Amino acid sequence: MEEIRLRFAPSPTGPLHIGGARSALFNFLLARKLGGKLILRIEDTDLERSSRESENNILDSLQWLGINWDEGPDVGGAYGPYRQMERLDLYRQYTQQLLDKGMAYYCYCTEEELEQQRQEALAQGGNPMYNGKCRDLTPEEKQKCEAEGRKPVVRFRVPENKEIVINDLVRGQVVFKSEEIGDFVIVKSDGIPTYNYAVVIDDTLMKISHVVRAEEHLSNTPRQILLYEALGFKVPQFAHISLILGKDRSKMSKRHGATSVVQYKEEGYLPEAVVNFLALLGWSPEGEKEILSLEEIIQQFSLDRVAKNPAVFDLEKLLWINGMYIRESSVERLVELAVPYLIKEGYLSENPSPEEREWAKLVMSAFQERLSKIKDVTEQIKTLVGEEVHFENEEAAAVLEQETCPLVLRTFKDKLAALDEVTPETVKTMLKSIMKELKLKGQFVYMPIRVALSGQQHGPDLFLIIGILGKDLALRRIERALKKVSC
């Protein structure tokens, strides 16, 4: 039995993209489902754009999501190194092999020449591919180019009249013709291999059995298969999953909003929610239950249930899923998550005291049911902090004009002042007693107090609001309202 080995191979050219996260997730899911391993490989051959900072961000993001790998640049493994730039020697020997066999050749064309070729091909309505100019350079021609100081690239000699068949695990059979593929570069003029080349050698050397990646790579696959065959390597199984699109149905990009995993983390999304959402984008569980833990998803995961069509990223649904997870969370966890936001907005001091943490707990239990993402709590809490009460609108202000309002507020003030312990329970019974004594319907008691305390007609249960404000501030806000009402 062949060992099951999957990999996620990002380029460290920026923070982990949401689409990359989904590729990583699907690889992870399949690896776990099949009892195989997940390998993390860093494809850092683009010297211009690659950075260690991005690499770290990618690892952090994956870890945050709960996507763990068995081998990688940080943990090592038997098939390392796991950064392509540390594997240059490995590629070199295969390049020599291809060169010796005449399956690859040096090309001295300049960028300008290539650009011109492309334009010409395009103008003739053809495929803008390399025309094979340097395919059969004589030693003299070569020498001339060298003398001019030209640095050659290595191109792969694409065989003629060949059908390349991909048996894709999600797309089925896809056929390409070799005539549609021009001789492509496998080693750049600086000696660094290109993606299509390095990926083949690495996947082979790392014994990757299944390559699960985004659909944008489907058209690259025939090139890679040609390379596998030229090198005498075994071709792995391929599975190309569809892309994630923005609202306007084009590929997800910055203008669609947050595209990187850290941005979602910073907005206050829970990792389980992001994972759950991503899994549902292009895959569907068998049952009707959509809120699933990673374990449940692994159990149910299968490539047969992966959709072929691209999926539009629906933030509304992510928000909903996130809200579901927030509601399922313990208040303690929510407090941990919320504290940084609360500190940042100045609602808590840098090192929150036990009292402040207790307050944060009141806040989070009050808002747990109504948050879609943790960060929103800073917005929601605004009305419950400070001396000033701002009425959300005229309608709210009008509540205080009610005839019975002064009486209600005064009664409430006295009773609250007399309360020894302000807990949800004591406040609750206190409020009920006001209803009874004054013989007033709920709305004539609760609404004026609510508006006087928060300026809002809507919000968490009144007794929770009072807990968050605290006895003293609540009293002062009532007094202010009372002053306004009595004149």
Added chain:
RNA sequence: GGCCCGGUGGUCAAGUGGUUAAGACACGGCCCUUUCAAGGCUGCGACACGGGUUCGACUCCCGUCCGGGUCACCA
């Protein structure tokens, strides 16, 4: 432009020749409730189009249209 992949409600998405074409998000209504939210119930809403094949097509074939990807010394 050539090649490749795709096209079920606004969005995600079941479905694999015969179904009243699931479900979820969003949206509307009702219930619950002192408010909102959450929750429960309910409603609106779809097989891109045109030809075939077949007794019968969302499902199979062809064409058209639409969307996306790719054709880099980026991955």
